[in-house]
Amino acid sequence: MNLSGAVIFCAYGFLIGSAPVSVSNGMICAIDVYYLYKIYTEKEYFRVLEIKKDDLYLKHFLAFYKNDIRHFFPDFNFNCCEDENTVSFYILRNMVTAGVFIGKKLEDGSLMVAMDFAVPEYRDFKIGSYIYGENEKYFAHLGYTNFCAESRAAKHQNYLLKMGFSLKAETGEKRIYVKPIKNIDIFKA
Incomplete structure (x- = not known):
């Protein structure tokens, strides 16, 4: 957004013959391009860290983000x-806790994403x-x-679609989404 505005004002400054407008917006364009390049090419490291039962950090995390989670x-x-069928882990991004995944094992081999x-x-x-x-x-x-997810929140539904889920069923305002898990041979190089 900022880049497109700077490009327009750079061109505008050039058309009206105002060097300060053109130069300052040209510099903004260069800075924007630099940071966009950095964002899209910088390598980040992700890891999952299993959450054990009675994890005190998880309790504090959930309490802190309770309103946002709701x-x-x-x-x-x-x-x-507390359920033994629960699968949960922290998502670490560059070794910083960036999120939490909690799901439940279903009898058909699917994983219902609770959060x-x-x-x-x-x-x-x-x-x-x-x-x-x-x-x-x-x-x-x-x-x-399969991954399965139920959602009533429009933003979350859009997120699921962006992540490759497809709508499977609707019950009232709740929608059920499914994403098949590819059978990947983990032993191939």
Whole structure:
């Protein structure tokens, strides 16, 4: 947005013969291009770290982000980690906790996503792309065949579609989305 405005004003300054307007907006264009290049080419490291039962850090994390979690996951059960069928892990981005994933094993081999939460500073779809793309082999190795997610929040529904989920069913205002997990051979080089 900033880059397009700077390009327009750079051209405008050139057309009216105002060197200061052209030069200052040309510099803004160069700075914008530099940072956009840096954002899209910088290598970031993602890891998952399994959450053990009675994890004190998770309790504090959920309490701190409770209102934000309720916004995206209004039906989230904050006591869900007590269930033995729960799969949960922290998503680390450059070794900083950037989000939490909590799901439940279903009998058909699917994993029902209860919460896929990213802290506000890291909501740029990179975490979701890591979980549902690059790290898909992690779930295939554990024997899961599909991701399933229920959602009533429009922003979350758009996120699921962007991550490759497809709408499977609608019940009232709640929608159910599914994404098959590719059977990836983890032993291939």
